[in-house]
Structures are given as C-alpha cells and as structure tokens.
Amino acid sequence: MKQCVIENKICCGSNCRCESSCCDHNVATIISFVKIISQKWSLKIINILNEQECGFNELHHHLKECTRKVLVETLNNLIEKNIIEKKVYRKNNVVYSSYCLTNIGFELVRVLYQIKRFSCAYLAD
Incomplete structure (x- = not known):
C-alpha cells in the first residue's frame, strides 16, 4: 500500500488522498476533527x-x-x-x-x- 509522503515524512497511514487535503501541512483536518469531538x-x-x-x-x-x-x-x-x-x-x-x-x-x-x-x-x- 502506497503511503503519502511529504517532506520525507509519512503524513498519513493510508493511500494518498492529497487532493482532498488529508495531508495538509497546517493540520487543518486534525483541527476540524478536534472541533467536532471537543463540543x-x-x-x-x-x-x-x-x-x-x-x-x-x-x-x-x-x-x-x-x-x-x-x-x-x-x-x-x-x-x-x-x-x-x-x-x-x-x-x-x-x-x-x-x-x-x-x-x-x-x-x-x-x-x-x-x-x-x-x-x-x-x-x-
């Protein structure tokens, strides 16, 4: 299984879907996740x-x-x-x-x- 690599680091453990921002450098997707569960x-x-x-x-x-x-x-x-x-x-x-x-x-x-x-x-x- 190919993993997404940015700046020689694995940024996610699944197939690369960079076009959908899963590999956002500023961790926006993680922030979105935290907003949901922090309510x-x-x-x-x-x-x-x-x-x-x-x-x-x-x-x-x-x-x-x-x-x-x-x-x-x-x-x-x-x-x-x-x-x-x-x-x-x-x-x-x-x-x-x-x-x-x-x-x-x-x-x-x-x-x-x-x-x-x-x-x-x-x-x-």
Missing part, C-alpha cells in the same frame, strides 16, 4: 450511541444537564458530519425517531479508544 456533549452522545440506539427523550434523560436546545444543536452537527444518523419510522400511526452511529461514527469510536489507550499509557498523571 461539550459530542463525546457523551457518541458514547451513549455506541452502546445503543436512542430516541431524543432517552438521550436527554442520559444527559440531564444538557438543555434540549443544545442537544438538538449537537445532534444536528453530528448528523451533518455523518457521525450519527436520525431514523424516522411509524408505528401505529405515530411517528418515532431515534439516533444511532453511522459506520463513520463507529470508526470514530475505534479512533477514540486508541486515543484513550495512548492517554492512559503515556499521559496519565
């Missing part, structure tokens, strides 16, 4: 949805300190980034919705667990 409730929502699909009220119950408005904004941001998806369905003429991780969301969880392992091994106080 106050994003990681908690991702963690809950990693365990189970949830409706809005169930998520709000898990995140009691999060206002409904902030929860809606955070969910919409995660949907926009294709990390979670909203499923809408009908049951007995009542419309229900639930949220779950996408494949990208599950991949993100794997990356986050790697970061957690690294943090425990090297950054623990």
